[in-house]
Amino acid sequence: MDEPADMQTPFVPLVQTNAAIGEPRAVRLLLIGTTVLFLGVFLLLPLAAVFAQALSGGVRAYFAALADPDAWSSIKLTLLTAAMAVPLNTAFGVAAAWAIAKFRFRGKELLITLIDLPFSVSPVIAGLVYILIFGARGWLGPWASAHGLRIIFAAPGIVLATVFVTFPFVARQLIPLMQAQGTDEEYAALTLGARGWSTFWHVTLPNIRWGLLYGVLLCNARAMGEFGAVSVVSGHIRGQTNTMPLQVEILYNDYQFVAAFAVASLLALLAFVTLGLKSLLEWRHGNELAAVRGH
Numbered sequence: 001m002d003e004p005a006d007m008q009t010p011f012v013p014l015v016q017t018n019a020a021i022g023e024p025r026a027v028r029l030l031l032i033g034t035t036v037l038f039l040g041v042f043l044l045l046p047l048a049a050v051f052a053q054a055l056s057g058g059v060r061a062y063f064a065a066l067a068d069p070d071a072w073s074s075i076k077l078t079l080l081t082a083a084m085a086v087p088l089n090t091a092f093g094v095a096a097a098w099a100i101a102k103f104r105f106r107g108k109e110l111l112i113t114l115i116d117l118p119f120s121v122s123p124v125i126a127g128l129v130y131i132l133i134f135g136a137r138g139w140l141g142p143w144a145s146a147h148g149l150r151i152i153f154a155a156p157g158i159v160l161a162t163v164f165v166t167f168p169f170v171a172r173q174l175i176p177l178m179q180a181q182g183t184d185e186e187y188a189a190l191t192l193g194a195r196g197w198s199t200f201w202h203v204t205l206p207n208i209r210w211g212l213l214y215g216v217l218l219c220n221a222r223a224m225g226e227f228g229a230v231s232v233v234s235g236h237i238r239g240q241t242n243t244m245p246l247q248v249e250i251l252y253n254d255y256q257f258v259a260a261f262a263v264a265s266l267l268a269l270l271a272f273v274t275l276g277l278k279s280l281l282e283w284r285h286g287n288e289l290a291a292v293r294g295h
Contacts, residue, residue, distance in 0.1 A: 050268055053261035065259035066266060073239045074247035074263070077155065081230075081243060082223040085162040089219050093170025094212065098204065101178035102186065115171050118164055126164045127232025130157055153235030158243065161229035166222045173215030174208055181207055213281050221274045225267060 023031075055062055065071060096115060100108055118126065134151040135141045144151055151157045185207070189199040205212075227245040234241040242250060244267050251260035 047268055050261055051265050053257060054265040056261075057258040061258055062262050062265075065256075065262035068259065070239045070242065071247055071251075071259065071263055074242045074244045075266070077158070077242070078224050078244045080155065081159050081162050082220050084159045085166055085223045086216060086220050088163055089167040090170050090212070090216055092167055093172075093174055093215060093219075094208075096171045097174035097178050097208075098200070100175055101181075102183055102204075112175070115168050118166075118168050123161075123165050123226065123228030124232055127161050127229040130161055130164075130229075130233050134160075152233055153237065153241060155241070157233040158230050158241065161233045162223050162226050165226055165229050166219045169219040169222060170212065170215035173211050173218065177208055177211040178204075210281055210284070214278065217274050217278050217281070221271060224270055 054065075066075075096111065099105070100112060131152055132138050133140055134144060134157060136145070136152070138152075141152070149156075151160070185203050186199050189203045190196075194202070225245060226243075227249075230243055231246060231249075234243070234246060236242060236246060236250065238250070244263055248260050248264045248267070251257075251263065
């Protein structure tokens, strides 16, 4: 017996369905070509120019520029600043994300707004705020000087400014992740007798480890490349308070172009390392998700 006309569903191949809802081939090629051209002109070409200028004087001049005492001091200060700022922001980010995602309390929205504050405040203003607080005529400056503490125009001020401009990265990476995961697993662990710290180390932390590492990488990249806030609080003292971005500016203003681009190329290499680690984390996370879905 034949089905009624309104009950018959024509068979449409999957390929034809995708073609019907997709963009024409010419449009796709245009979009892809525009994207590649944009990336080539505004990203790859400038990076290639940096490395070309850095090596324009030869390999020996390149390494000599990096071995210069002032350049080496800026490299060490940049790494030291990142090594201090990133763990502090990691601890704060995990604590803030845990509190916001797992607990209910008054002022939660205000806390989220404050976490986002560095995204909306210019880094230069952040540096000026620290000078207002810890400068020689600031609110706490005389007290710090009386106790032998040098904050502004020294490494502590650079670390504080870097912490301010980078602390949202870890928290902002973890908050939506932990909110999406909910609290069922933590409640189950507590029901089975686990204590708070045990629940965090064995339940919460394994679930957020990839998001945490991703946020740490972003925080580290911003910490090493920060310029505005650090420029205000550093004092530009050669060999003492210049980070790598500041050293690039000083060398360029002194017409030492090979040395300036050599230090800039090292920053670019560090960025490539960060990008590589980010891609590795995404690949590992994708494989884990695929393995879980396969089971």
